[in-house]
Amino acid sequence: MRGVSISPKVRRHRLLIRVALLAVYVGLATLAFVTGKGHTVLIDNKDTEQAEGIDGVLVAVNGGEQLELYRGDRDKATVQGRSMRVRLEVFADGTIVEKRLRLPLGQDMLLLSLPSLLAGSEPALVPFVPAAASAPVEEEAFSSEDLSEEELPPLEPPAP
Amino acid sequence: MSGKRSLGRFFTEYAVVIIFLVITLASIKPSGLSLVYIVQEMLIRLGRNSFLVLALLLPIYAGMGLNFGMTLGAMAGQIGLIFAINWNISGVQGLAFAALLGMPISLAMGWVCGAVLNRAKGREMVTGYILAYFINGIYQFIVLYLMGSVIPITSPAILLSRGYGIRNTLNLEGVRQSLDKLLLLRLGPFALPMATYMVIALLCLFIIWFRKSKLGQDMRAVGHDMAVAGMSGIAVDQTRIVAIIISTVLACFGQIIFLQNMGNLATYNAHDQTSFFAVAAILVGGASVKKATIPNVIIGVVLLHSLFVVSPLAGQKLFGSAMIGEYFRSFIGYGVIALSLVLYAWRSRRETERARESLRGGASGAVAVGEGAP
Numbered sequence: 001m002r003g004v005s006i007s008p009k010v011r012r013h014r015l016l017i018r019v020a021l022l023a024v025y026v027g028l029a030t031l032a033f034v035t036g037k038g039h040t041v042l043i044d045n046k047d048t049e050q051a052e053g054i055d056g057v058l059v060a061v062n063g064g065e066q067l068e069l070y071r072g073d074r075d076k077a078t079v080q081g082r083s084m085r086v087r088l089e090v091f092a093d094g095t096i097v098e099k100r101l102r103l104p105l106g107q108d109m110l111l112l113s114l115p116s117l118l119a120g121s122e123p124a125l126v127p128f129v130p131a132a133a134s135a136p137v138e139e140e141a142f143s144s145e146d147l148s149e150e151e152l153p154p155l156e157p158p159a160p
Numbered sequence: 161m162s163g164k165r166s167l168g169r170f171f172t173e174y175a176v177v178i179i180f181l182v183i184t185l186a187s188i189k190p191s192g193l194s195l196v197y198i199v200q201e202m203l204i205r206l207g208r209n210s211f212l213v214l215a216l217l218l219p220i221y222a223g224m225g226l227n228f229g230m231t232l233g234a235m236a237g238q239i240g241l242i243f244a245i246n247w248n249i250s251g252v253q254g255l256a257f258a259a260l261l262g263m264p265i266s267l268a269m270g271w272v273c274g275a276v277l278n279r280a281k282g283r284e285m286v287t288g289y290i291l292a293y294f295i296n297g298i299y300q301f302i303v304l305y306l307m308g309s310v311i312p313i314t315s316p317a318i319l320l321s322r323g324y325g326i327r328n329t330l331n332l333e334g335v336r337q338s339l340d341k342l343l344l345l346r347l348g349p350f351a352l353p354m355a356t357y358m359v360i361a362l363l364c365l366f367i368i369w370f371r372k373s374k375l376g377q378d379m380r381a382v383g384h385d386m387a388v389a390g391m392s393g394i395a396v397d398q399t400r401i402v403a404i405i406i407s408t409v410l411a412c413f414g415q416i417i418f419l420q421n422m423g424n425l426a427t428y429n430a431h432d433q434t435s436f437f438a439v440a441a442i443l444v445g446g447a448s449v450k451k452a453t454i455p456n457v458i459i460g461v462v463l464l465h466s467l468f469v470v471s472p473l474a475g476q477k478l479f480g481s482a483m484i485g486e487y488f489r490s491f492i493g494y495g496v497i498a499l500s501l502v503l504y505a506w507r508s509r510r511e512t513e514r515a516r517e518s519l520r521g522g523a524s525g526a527v528a529v530g531e532g533a534p
Contacts, residue, residue, distance in 0.1 A: 036249040036253025
């Protein structure tokens with residue numbers, strides 16, 4: 001097998017096929033990453049600098065279950081991909097607002113301000129940083145004894 | 161006489177299947193489970209396990225026995241899933257991403273496994289089994305120490321509180337049953353995960369096509385007789401490596417399908433018994449170390465898992481303890497593998513003796529004719 005010489009044409013063909021396969025592989029992985037990326041969106045109906053919270057609103061994300069929110073309420077929805085559809089129905093005057101929002105790829109948790117969305121002030125969707133995460137955490141020396149039972153690998157494997 | 165002999169041959173050929181069928185049927189009544197429940201469980205488990213068991217076929221065709229090294233592929237699949245959870249990729253895309261990420265790892269693992277098994281011809285099964293233990297150590301090192309410290313893992317949901325290493329159990333909420341529920345067909349009281357069945361059917365078609373391909377024919381030739389295959393110009397070692405690589409990659413995909421159905425990942429030991437139960441299933445289906453078919457896989461999965469469903473409850477009802485049923489599961493798994501291997505060895509020896517006897521008989525006949533001649 002090793003002694004057989006391969007013509008340059010065949011070698012070029014092989015290289016092309018391999019490069020094409022690699023491109024398809026990377027393309028598929030990127031497609032899966034971009035379209036499958038999940039985000040947690042906190043739907044916030046609290047007062048903002050520009051607008052006051054809405055007193056009674058029905059919110060549906062991507063045509064899913066409708067959430068009933070009053071002034072000061074907050075709920076969450078899980079969405080997937082690069083965009084989301086939001087539908088608001090205000091109780092007081094029956095105003096219906098439908099918007100498609102673009103989701104940033106690098107952010108797992110986002111905050112959607114309903115008053116800002118209704119008022120049309122940008123940006124209504126902002127990255128959410130939990131207060132606890134931003135506070136500095138004291139460094140501690142670690143030993144295996146620090147692991148709780150739940151964290152340690154069990155001795156017995158689970159049944160299939 | 162010949163009818164009795166053929167009946168005896170049938171019983172020895174399908175001894176494991178018959179024993180299993182009898183025990184399962186006998187356990188259904190004491191378990192108290194309804195037939196609808198058992199059938200539904202079978203439909204779920206058929207989707208969950210068949211892909212993994214099908215991954216065993218190619219090495220059997222190549223004469224490498226039961227590929228206990230498939231655990232390596234399972235580990236690769238788990239690494240893919242860890243990254244999918246870390247980057248919060250959900251749905252079928254999450255599974256596809258895990259499969260794509262696990263594939264190169266399983267390719268490399270398969271190559272390593274194939275190369276090692278080529279140096280241990282004739283002892284592939286035990287070598288694969290021990291190799292899986294060795295690679296398991298490396299996997300544990302990577303997942304427990306390198307992930308989070310050297311390999312960037314950012315999700316606090318999967319990282320240990322110390323800042324590196326992955327938690328013992330991961331919640332696969334984002335990808336849970338995403339393939340099963342992609343195309344769920346409700347048929348009376350039964351729910352059929354059609355998308356999973358389609359993936360399994362595609363693999364079956366691939367195996368059927370592969371057997372007829374040039375490489376598939378080479379594989380079977382190698383499985384039949386390595387020396388003859390080598391003399392007829394087939395690259396024996398390379399063919400064996402390809403068989404193991406394909407099996408390992410399929411095991412990677414199979415483990416992802418298995419775990420999406422389960423909905424959680426036991427990071428450090430989900431792969432431990434993957435090969436063990438897959439091997440038990442294919443043997444229960446009537447396969448042997450040398451011969452296996454797709455029906456063997458389907459029958460095996462149904463039989464083994466129907467016993468797994470009914471045995472804990474039957475144990476509880478008969479002996480007052482569900483644990484007896486649980487022990488029974490392990491006992492059955494190991495017992496089936498042992499019984500199949502013993503029966504295979506016994507059958508091979510008997511066939512060799514029969515062949516030797518027929519040769520002797522032929523030779524003595526020839527002598528008798530010769531003696532009778534003037």
